[in-house]
Amino acid sequence: MSAAPATPGRPRDPDVDRRIARAALEVFGDAGWAGFAMETVARRAGVGKASLYLRWSTKEALLTDALVNGLPRISDVDTGTIHGDLVELATQMLGLYAGGFSRAALRLALEAGAIPGVGEHYEAMRREQIRAARAIVRRGIARGELPGTASVTMLLDTLTGGAMMHALSSPPDRRAALANDTAGHARRLVDFLLHAVTAPVGSGA
Known part of the structure; x- marks a missing residue:
C-alpha cells in the first residue's frame, strides 16, 4: 500500500514527509497499534491532521508507508x-x-x-x-x-x-x-x- 497521490497543484514537501514518517514510527514504537492515531502522529510531526489525510487515506496506509520507507x-x-x-x-x-x-x-x-x-x-x-x-x-x-x-x-x-x-x-x-x-x-x-x-x-x- 503506497501513499495517496498528492493533490494536483500542491507538490509534496519532502521535509514534511520525513517529519511525518519519523513521527509515525515514534508513535508506533511508543504506543503500538492500539495507540496509533492520525491526530497523535500529526501533533508529534507538528503538522495539521489534514496534511496527513492529503497524503494517506487511512492510518494503516500511513504506517505501512512509514515502515516500508523509514525502517x-x-x-x-x-x-x-x-x-x-x-x-x-x-x-x-x-x-x-x-x-x-x-x-x-x-x-x-x-x-x-x-x-x-x-x-x-x-x-x-x-x-x-x-x-x-x-x-x-x-x-x-x-x-x-x-x-x-x-x-x-x-x-x-x-x-x-x-x-x-x-x-x-x-x-x-x-x-x-x-x-x-x-x-x-x-x-x-x-x-x-x-x-x-x-x-x-x-x-x-
Missing part, C-alpha cells in the same frame, strides 16, 4: 568474502535494533499480523530478509569458506539472534555508543561465530 532494510551485500558479508548483515541487524526506530522494529515483529494491510508487507519484507541472509551463507559454502556441513539455519539464527539480543539488552546509557559502532561489534560477533563454525572437530574451540 532500515536487511539486504544482501556481496563483499567477496563470507566474513565481510556476515559483518554487513550483523551491522544491518544492529542498526535496526539499536537505532532510533528500534522500538518500532520490535513492535512490528510482535504486532504486524494483527494490523490490517501491514502484516502482508511485513511478511514480504521478512521473506526478502531471509532470502538475502541465506544467500550470504550459501555463497560462503560455495567458495569453500564454510564447511559443506554447516547448517545455514543455525548459523543465521545465532548471528541475527545474537545481534538483536545484544542491541535490545544493552543498557540505555550504552545504546548510543552501540549505535555509533555497529560495525565494530558486528566484526567481533562474526569473528567469534566463524571461529566456532570453522574450528576443526576436537580442537577444543
Whole structure:
C-alpha cells in the first residue's frame, strides 16, 4: 500500500514527509497499534491532521508507508568474502535494533499480523530478509569458506539472534555508543561465530 497521490497543484514537501514518517514510527514504537492515531502522529510531526489525510487515506496506509520507507532494510551485500558479508548483515541487524526506530522494529515483529494491510508487507519484507541472509551463507559454502556441513539455519539464527539480543539488552546509557559502532561489534560477533563454525572437530574451540 503506497501513499495517496498528492493533490494536483500542491507538490509534496519532502521535509514534511520525513517529519511525518519519523513521527509515525515514534508513535508506533511508543504506543503500538492500539495507540496509533492520525491526530497523535500529526501533533508529534507538528503538522495539521489534514496534511496527513492529503497524503494517506487511512492510518494503516500511513504506517505501512512509514515502515516500508523509514525502517532500515536487511539486504544482501556481496563483499567477496563470507566474513565481510556476515559483518554487513550483523551491522544491518544492529542498526535496526539499536537505532532510533528500534522500538518500532520490535513492535512490528510482535504486532504486524494483527494490523490490517501491514502484516502482508511485513511478511514480504521478512521473506526478502531471509532470502538475502541465506544467500550470504550459501555463497560462503560455495567458495569453500564454510564447511559443506554447516547448517545455514543455525548459523543465521545465532548471528541475527545474537545481534538483536545484544542491541535490545544493552543498557540505555550504552545504546548510543552501540549505535555509533555497529560495525565494530558486528566484526567481533562474526569473528567469534566463524571461529566456532570453522574450528576443526576436537580442537577444543
